[in-house]
Amino acid sequence: MNLIKYLFCLLLIGISSYAGAQVKDSTVFLKWKLKPGEILTYKTEMREIDTANHKDFDMSGMVRAISGKDTSKLADMRKLWSKISKEIQNFDMITQLTEKHKGVITIEMMAINRDNTVPKLRAKNADDSLKNIGKLLRLLTNGVKLRGAVNEDGSIQSFYTKNDQRNLLSVFFELPAKNIKVGDSWALDVHLLSADENFVCDSAFKKNQVTFIAFENINGEHIATLKYDILEYMHGDFKSPMGEGAQKLMMKMTHQAIARFSIEKGRWIFYEGVMSLSSSGMMTSQSTKKLSLLIN
Secondary structure (H helix, E strand, C coil): CCHHHHHHHHHHHHHHHHHHHHHHHCCECCCCCCCCCCCEEEEEEEEECCCCCCEEEECHHHHHHHHCCCCCCHHHHHHHHHHHHHHHCCEEEEEEEEEEECCEEEEEEEEEECCCCCCCCCCCCCCCCCCCHHHHHHHHHCEEEEEEEEECCCCECCCCCCHHHHHHHHHHHCCCCCCECCCCEECCCCCCCCCCCCEEEEEEEEEEEEEEEEEEEECCEEEEEEEEEEEEEEEEEEECCCCCCEEEEEEEEEEEEEEEEECCCCEEEEEEEEEEEEEEECCEEEEEEEEEEEEC
């Protein structure tokens, strides 16, 4: 290689390194961008992926704590929850984003029945509290399941949204609402676990961290990659308001995800994570769900 070619190669390497460093060290602002009248639609997946270890939510311990020794309805409740859990698998979820008001992104998550059928589940006894389960299932599945809004900077706008729905809104669509660079971390507006005055906690901890891990220029499009690491844990005693004594309760919820946001397009181009819930004691469950957003 002659001297001119050698110097030319060094120049190319230097330019590439400088450009890479410029991207890596850049401070960016993530912002939702929708055109007037545009409806951004994501197929929204929340699917159980660990079926071998899955346990349906069982509130037998709570029922015993509240109603004492009267457990006559426990079998019916287990059957009901099992049926509902199975039927929910027949529904797809889609989420639509629109900018109905300047700078405010309205978000609606909807359940759609794949075969347009509603199971006819009715209790044998007309006086039973579990009658008309088909109607209950419609309420639990069909239609809008989440309605809220974020500002275009990704901060939660619908402060009034109930906590469990705001958690989903935050996990999927909240942005840092500030300038960030690779290595920066921030917390989401989420509160995954909650308890009332009947719970006496003896230990609890949480981790709530989203980290900007990479910034790349891919075919002229600047992509910010975020990593989610969220955990909440609580352990203690549930003291029955009926005075039936205390029962142990442990709950743990985690969310791990990777998401990629296009600066130019102003939207997720990739979002995939795993959310898990485990509980023991008066309420038992084990669930591990894949959460993802796919542009429809």
